[in-house]
Amino acid sequence: MREVAIIGCGMIRFGELWKKSLRTMFVEAALKAIDDAGVDRIDALYVGCMTSGLFVEQEHLGALLADYLGLAPIPAIRLESACASGGVALRQGFLDIGSGNSEVVLVGGVEKMTDTDRVTDGLASAADQEYEVFHGVTFPGLYAMIARLHMEHYGTKREDLALVAVKNHKHGTMNPHAHFQREITVDQVLASSLVADPLRLLDCSPVSDGAACVVLSSLEWAKAHGKTPVKIIASAMATDTLALHQRKEITTLGSVVESGRKAYAMAGVGPDQIDFAEVHDCFTIAEIVVSEDLGFFKKGEGGKAVREGLTGLDGKIPINPSGGLKAKGHPVGATGVAQAVEAYLQLTGRAEKRQIKDARIGLIQNMGGSGASSVVHILEVV
Amino acid sequence: MPTQRHWREIPQRYRLEGNFCPDCNRYFLPPRLVCPGCGRKELTPKKLSRKGKIVTFTVIRVPPKTQELKTPYPVAIVETEEGARLTCQVCDCEPSELRIGQEVEIVFREVMREGKTGVIMYGYKARPV
Amino acid sequence: MVGIVGYGAYLPRFRIKVEEIANQWGNDPEVVKRGLRLKEKTVPAPDEDTITISTEAARYALLRAGIDPEKIGALYIGSESHPYAVKPSGTVVAEALGITPDVHIADFEFACKAGTEAMWVAHNAVKAGEVEYAIGIGADTSQGAPGDPLEYAASAGGSAFIFGRNKIVAEVLHTASFTTDTADFWRREGAFYPRHGGRFTGEMAYFRHITEAGKMLLEKAGMRPEDITYVIFHMPNGRFPLQVGRMLGFKKEQIEPGWIVPEMGNTYSGSSPTGLVATFDIGKPGDIIMLVSFGSGAGSDGFIFRLTDRIDEVRDLAPKVKEMLDRKRYVNYATYAKIREKIILNE
Known part of the structure; x- marks a missing residue:
């Protein structure tokens, strides 16, 4: 495999973007990324998007978006792994360049979520339709069942969950691209309406529109063309049973453990060498569980870690400096790529107020469904 | 949901007909062709017990369209006597009275219907004993 | 001799009191209670109907009969609240009990007599020697117009009876x-x-x-x-x-x-x-x-x-009516109106 790097990034501010269509959002983010990378060639396009068919009744995004970027006739495809669609698109770009097939690739993620009144139903299609969704369970419901058991087994407190949201909202105030750029308090989280007990509205990532893109090239090409590369030192993916109830353990996400293990092995680093992580906090409990399953904390101690401030910007392992899905927003297909955007900014010293000092190695983790798929990338300053 | 999609699941939804891997001692509903644990292809048909207990649960307050009339409603992961697990609604209870470990029986209820004129789909729910 | 070899009743857990309905319509609860000699009535949960009630009652009947469900050759349900106008209730119940496909099925309707009609036909199917066992069910989630005196009484529940020639209870x-x-x-x-x-x-x-x-x-x-x-x-x-x-x-x-x-x-x-x-x-x-x-x-x-003597053997194999009547949870008129779909909603 050849060495692969990110050489440029671009995203639009996430939010309820009433005036922008799916294609407009994507083209805006893509043009920013191409401009940031300063490239005049794109050999292939990989787009992560979860459910444009249901949300805006548009499939065939590869061709559509290549066309609107003026990139046709390059090969262009859309990848789907529920909320991990962006992550798998990034991995596809990595594999394409690593294999020597392409030299410069555009990877993007996009989701238009506010054009439909069926967001809950659309997102639920990432769970087992016949054996979970049929019975009326929703995504907040699945994570709520994880949360209840985590609280029961490990003594995680309701306030610990709230503190994840409080921290990520604080980080969001420093990110000009975040959907929410205002702080919230524990009391506000605990007073927000119940969505699926014990999860409340402010435990949930918002419904956002958005797009994010990165440009990848081989490290060799980046160096030869005077780019600012950040090396992808690991790309790993793992899966688990689609239905939560079929897993051996409900409070451990097997796909996260496995994708993390493979990524650490590939990168030759361990969790204690990671300077910051962007993880998939679709719900507050998800950040706590993932922070354990990636080995940052012992099983059951993720809640305590938040309470002790270990995951803040100046903590032992800053988690979600971008504001995470919670504050930055969660246009599902865009999320995995937006995590790469944040990592690229952090590792090139461009993260402004939320810049983590001396960050050299960052980990990004993107997850589909209730953890049936997980993608981990590790990036390193060159 | 198209009627044929529900019709295909009738043995599972009405009668809890799953299967079982004797090597891994794992139960599957719906029945599987391959055991995800060991790859065994000769799995034993097994009708699951209608007695079980709640492993974890939640109360859905923002429902999908098909369940709006029943909101708020509890959903649980239930473990049957033999150790099989399934996700279903919990009926005939006050959500605030539910507990992890609570004993339930599996009953036959309407699970969803397609508006006033569509097909009515029946299946399993848990009810505190 | 042909008789009942297994029987079972099923009653929902929700109840509404006569007072609650009377107060809603401005009637004197004491007069209504005295006049109709009623205290309260069963209310089906939003996910219960004639089909689910029939299924649970039939399951209890099978527990008491102790027979292989596949030996049941006929299943009849009498109701005036079959959930479908066209499409039988009996097929769902038969499939849930595991007695398809070698079975004769019919839904009956004759106002409140439909249940005994199903019993009468089940009894005679066995007596004629056409089937070894037949099950007759009467079940309803009764409708009474809001404000109509019928509303005080119209309730939900049902019973199932398996007829056969061996191990007769009645x-x-x-x-x-x-x-x-x-x-x-x-x-x-x-x-x-x-x-x-x-x-x-x-x-x-x-x-x-x-x-x-x-x-x-x-x-x-x-x-x-x-x-x-x-x-x-x-x-x-x-x-x-x-x-x-x-x-x-x-x-x-x-x-x-x-x-x-x-x-x-x-x-x-x-x-x-x-x-x-x-x-x-x-x-x-x-x-x-x-x-x-x-x-x-x-x-x-x-x-x-x-x-017969068998009554003493089978009685405790399934819940009794009194037990089901005693296990209850009261709802108010608003909840009753919602779950009985008396409120107009947007589709």
């Missing part, structure tokens, strides 16, 4: 039916709630058909009311069955075990059949039990049963 000694064309209560196709002829539903409908059928049955059996241990009549309210019993010469003690209407309400097709189950719940071997149903339109089916 022998069928005699049957009789009395039928005329009398439109005392009806619901037209497409109408949501039934309508009725007010006081005409009494003397010329309920009382006439039950007393005539009852007399025919006693005559056929060569019995007098004092030969009968217990009797069950259709229970549209608390008052009528006591009154019709007196007219036929029965004492209150003979009626009481099956007179569950004050706490159950009128489960329409499931009314007298569930009264029969409640009587089986307390009966002793050798007891003679008479049942006369009534269905508007109008007709009555009568049965005389004799309990």
Whole structure:
């Protein structure tokens, strides 16, 4: 495999973007990324998007978006792994360049979520339709069942969950691209309406529109063309049973453990060498569980870690400096790529107020469904 | 949901007909062709017990369209006597009275219907004993 | 001899009190309670209907019968609230019980008599030697228009009876039916709630058909009311069955075990059949039990049963009516209106 790097990034501010269509959002983010990378060639396009068919009744995004970027006739495809669609698109770009097939690739993620009144139903299609969704369970419901058991087994407190949201909202105030750029308090989280007990509205990532893109090239090409590369030192993916109830353990996400293990092995680093992580906090409990399953904390101690401030910007392992899905927003297909955007900014010293000092190695983790798929990338300053 | 999609699941939804891997001692509903644990292809048909207990649960307050009339409603992961697990609604209870470990029986209820004129789909729910 | 080899009743857990309904419509609760001799009624959960009630009652009947469900050759459900206008209830129940595909199925409708009709046909299918076992079910999630006196009684529940020749619990000694064309209560196709002829539903409908059928049955059996241990009549309210019993010469003690209407309400097709189950719940071997149903339109089916020694063996194998009546959770009128779909919503 050849060495692969990110050489440029671009995203639009996430939010309820009433005036922008799916294609407009994507083209805006893509043009920013191409401009940031300063490239005049794109050999292939990989787009992560979860459910444009249901949300805006548009499939065939590869061709559509290549066309609107003026990139046709390059090969262009859309990848789907529920909320991990962006992550798998990034991995596809990595594999394409690593294999020597392409030299410069555009990877993007996009989701238009506010054009439909069926967001809950659309997102639920990432769970087992016949054996979970049929019975009326929703995504907040699945994570709520994880949360209840985590609280029961490990003594995680309701306030610990709230503190994840409080921290990520604080980080969001420093990110000009975040959907929410205002702080919230524990009391506000605990007073927000119940969505699926014990999860409340402010435990949930918002419904956002958005797009994010990165440009990848081989490290060799980046160096030869005077780019600012950040090396992808690991790309790993793992899966688990689609239905939560079929897993051996409900409070451990097997796909996260496995994708993390493979990524650490590939990168030759361990969790204690990671300077910051962007993880998939679709719900507050998800950040706590993932922070354990990636080995940052012992099983059951993720809640305590938040309470002790270990995951803040100046903590032992800053988690979600971008504001995470919670504050930055969660246009599902865009999320995995937006995590790469944040990592690229952090590792090139461009993260402004939320810049983590001396960050050299960052980990990004993107997850589909209730953890049936997980993608981990590790990036390193060159 | 198209009627044929529900019709295909009738043995599972009405009668809890799953299967079982004797090597891994794992139960599957719906029945599987391959055991995800060991790859065994000769799995034993097994009708699951209608007695079980709640492993974890939640109360859905923002429902999908098909369940709006029943909101708020509890959903649980239930473990049957033999150790099989399934996700279903919990009926005939006050959500605030539910507990992890609570004993339930599996009953036959309407699970969803397609508006006033569509097909009515029946299946399993848990009810505190 | 053909008889009942297994029986079961099912009642939902929700209840609404007569006071709650009376206060909603500005009626005096005490007058209503005294007039109709009703306290409360069962209310189906939003996910319960004739099909689910029939299934649970039939499951209990199977527990008591202890037979292989696949041996059941016929299944009949009588109801006036079949969830579909076109598409049988019986197929769902049969599939849930695991008795398809070698089975004959029909849904019956004859107002509140549909349940005993299903029993009558199931009994005769076995008697004719066509099938080894047949199951007859009466179940309803009864409708009564908001504000109509019917609303105080219209409730939900049902009972199932498996007929066969072996291991009989209650022998069928005699049957009789009395039928005329009398439109005392009806619901037209497409109408949501039934309508009725007010006081005409009494003397010329309920009382006439039950007393005539009852007399025919006693005559056929060569019995007098004092030969009968217990009797069950259709229970549209608390008052009528006591009154019709007196007219036929029965004492209150003979009626009481099956007179569950004050706490159950009128489960329409499931009314007298569930009264029969409640009587089986307390009966002793050798007891003679008479049942006369009534269905508007109008007709009555009568049965005389004799309990066998097996009653003592099967009684505790499934929940009893009293246990189900005692396990309850009250709802207010607003919740009742919501779950009974009396509120207009956007589709």
